[in-house]
Amino acid sequence: MSSWEAQLKASIDPVVQRSKTVDAVVVGSGVLQQDAPLLTSHFGATTAVLVADDRSFEAAGRQVDAALASADIAVTRQVYPAEPRLKASVENTAAIVEAVRRTGGLPVAVGSGVINDLTKHAAFQLGQPFFCVATAASMDGYASAGAPLSDRGFKHTIPCAPPRVMLADLDVLGKAPAEMSGWGYGDMAGKLPAGADWIVADALGIEAIDDVAWPLVQDNLRDWLSAPAAVAAGDPRAMGFLFAGLVLSGLAMEFHGSSRPASGADHQIAHLWEMEDVAFRGVPVSHGACVALGTLTVVSLYDWLQAQDLSGIDARAVVGNRASLAEEEAEIQRRFGAGTIAQRSVVETRAKHPSDAVLLARIDHIKAVWPALRDRLAEFLMPMDELRAMLDQAGVVTDPLQVGISRAHHRDSVLAARFIRRRYTILDLLNDLGLLDSAVESCFGTDGVWSPTDRPMRQTADGL
Ligand SMILES: [Zn+2]
Numbered sequence: 325m326s327s328w329e330a331q332l333k334a335s336i337d338p339v340v341q342r343s344k345t346v347d348a349v350v351v352g353s354g355v356l357q358q359d360a361p362l363l364t365s366h367f368g369a370t371t372a373v374l375v376a377d378d379r380s381f382e383a384a385g386r387q388v389d390a391a392l393a394s395a396d397i398a399v400t401r402q403v404y405p406a407e408p409r410l411k412a413s414v415e416n417t418a419a420i421v422e423a424v425r426r427t428g429g430l431p432v433a434v435g436s437g438v439i440n441d442l443t444k445h446a447a448f449q450l451g452q453p454f455f456c457v458a459t460a461a462s463m464d465g466y467a468s469a470g471a472p473l474s475d476r477g478f479k480h481t482i483p484c485a486p487p488r489v490m491l492a493d494l495d496v497l498g499k500a501p502a503e504m505s506g507w508g509y510g511d512m513a514g515k516l517p518a519g520a521d522w523i524v525a526d527a528l529g530i531e532a533i534d535d536v537a538w539p540l541v542q543d544n545l546r547d548w549l550s551a552p553a554a555v556a557a558g559d560p561r562a563m564g565f566l567f568a569g570l571v572l573s574g575l576a577m578e579f580h581g582s583s584r585p586a587s588g589a590d591h592q593i594a595h596l597w598e599m600e601d602v603a604f605r606g607v608p609v610s611h612g613a614c615v616a617l618g619t620l621t622v623v624s625l626y627d628w629l630q631a632q633d634l635s636g637i638d639a640r641a642v643v644g645n646r647a648s649l650a651e652e653e654a655e656i657q658r659r660f661g662a663g664t665i666a667q668r669s670v671v672e673t674r675a676k677h678p679s680d681a682v683l684l685a686r687i688d689h690i691k692a693v694w695p696a697l698r699d700r701l702a703e704f705l706m707p708m709d710e711l712r713a714m715l716d717q718a719g720v721v722t723d724p725l726q727v728g729i730s731r732a733h734h735r736d737s738v739l740a741a742r743f744i745r746r747r748y749t750i751l752d753l754l755n756d757l758g759l760l761d762s763a764v765e766s767c768f769g770t771d772g773v774w775s776p777t778d779r780p781m782r783q784t785a786d787g788l
Pocket residue numbers: 463464511591611615
């Protein structure tokens with residue numbers, strides 16, 4: 325084991341030991357051959373249901389299948405076509421549930437996002453643990469205690485246990501399509517604005533930073549993001565740290581009991597696009613790409629906010645002019661229509677809408693802490709240009725126009741995102757200060773960072 329592999333193990337093992345749901349995370353070059361022994365030692369399994377799609381079966385499934393067979397473990401295959409892209413839906417878990425019921429085999433997910441989520445939910449329905457062989461460092465959902473699936477058309481995260489054992493062979497991850505590693509990098513970059521949002525909520529006394537979850541995500545984040553070109557090239561070391569970061573983010577959410585450690589306004593914007601089924605040329609835009617774009621958007625708002633002097637804000641005037649709860653609910657109906665998203669948004673918005681007295685006190689508090697808070701944010705965040713260059717190097721999209729999201733749509737999403745979750749973020753801070761419209765106007769105006777004529781597209785639609 326090389327020194328960096330030992331370092332990787334040292335960062336993962338103590339955290340996994342504290343997890344109530346995950347027993348082992350094995351990351352390294354050539355570790356795929358440990359699949360059969362892990363299956364026997366952690367599950368005592370003698371039969372398995374191998375879940376994959378055509379592509380992940382070629383990437384690792386065939387090897388897993390052969391290794392299990394040679395260890396006298398009977399394997400049933402549930403291999404989905406890779407095209408058209410498999411949907412993360414409750415309906416698609418039925419075949420896995422049926423195969424497990426029929427054979428009594430241990431579910432073994434060989435794949436990334438959708439394969440892992442489908443298997444996770446199938447195992448949960450059966451009240452069983454499962455084993456995951458990762459094939460790409462493409463998202464932070466491997467270790468998360470939930471599966472984002474659509475159920476008869478409505479997408480939500482269904483609580484269910486993560487895999488008991490995860491195996492990530494860096495030779496396999498390194499051969500995944502570069503764009504998939506870029507998605508994982510984009511999801512990881514989202515931990516920057518997510519951290520900034522938590523700093524804000526903490527400074528305002530709304531949601532305290534948790535000493536257990538915060539360091540798991542934030543202490544090594546700069547390291548995990550430090551080699552975007554190596555991630556794009558599939559370098560094993562870069563893949564190892566990226567995968568570790570994604571898994572540790574998942575475990576931080578488990579320890580904290582919510583996704584606050586890993587998700588803020590960046591994910592709210594991404595979730596909106598995912599619920600709208602944003603697709604480019606018929607292919608759904610991945611979670612990681614949506615998060616990368618949400619991340620840059622939120623960082624651009626932080627750049628704007630940090631340049632503001634808040635001392636002149638008249639708190640009474642802001643409270644006098646702000647939208648009432650009834651007006652906010654009317655805005656929700658206008659933006660989302662009458663469906664489930666609107667209904668949920670009303671509940672979430674009611675949960676965080678402050679009374680006049682609370683808002684008045686909050687604005688005075690923000691003004692008092694702003695100089696120190698601004699310094700902390702400046703130290704913690706990086707400017708949007710710097711982050712955009714890193715995401716570019718990692719090969720992930722950096723402008724919503726590249727995936728067919730127009731400026732008007734993008735702008736609407738920024739204004740709508742705060743309604744879908746009660747979690748306090750920069751969008752709420754700006755709204756509380758009466759500055760949300762000015763911030764959006766500035767960023768999306770003719771001289772703004774999201775001006776349609778701001779800069780030439782690096783990648784044309786044809787280049788994707
Ligand atoms: Zn995510």
